[in-house]
Amino acid sequence: MTKAREIMTPDVTCVRSDENVVDAARKMVELDVGALPICGPDERLKGMLTDRDIVVRVVAQGRDPSACTAGELAQGELVWVGADDSLDRVLELMADRKVRRIPVIDGHVLVGIIAQADVARRLPDSTVGDLVSDVSRPAA
16 A cells, blocks of 8 residues: 655755745745745644745735745644555545645654645546546535
8 A cells, every 4th residue: 555655755845934925935936836834943834835825815915925924824724644644545635625735744743745746646647637626626
C-alpha cells in the first residue's frame, strides 16, 4: 500500500505566521508555487496560504499586503495527513475537503506536501480525473 511519504514533495518551505503577505508572495514567486504552509514561531503548522487567498482576501478587499500577515489569513479547519497514512486516505481527504494541496506531518513536524501534480505523477488517469472533479465540484 502506497503511503503519503512515498508521493509527497519533501523539504517544504513555510511562510511564518508573522510574515507579511508581500514577503509570502515573493517567496511563492521564488519557489514557483501557488501555496505555502503557514508555520508559527514554534514551527507547528497553522494553515495554508494560497495565491488565491492573497488575491481574494487581501488585494480584492483593498487591504495593504505589507500590513497583513500570513497568520491573519489562516482560517478554517487545518487539513493534513500523516506521513504513514495511505494514499486512499490522502485522496479521500483531498476530495472531501476540496483541497488541491495537503501538508504531510510526521509526529508534529511538517515533512512534505502532496499536490494534485504529485498524485497525477503516481496514479492512473482515471483516478486523477476523479480527484480533480471532486476537488473542483462546488460545495453542496
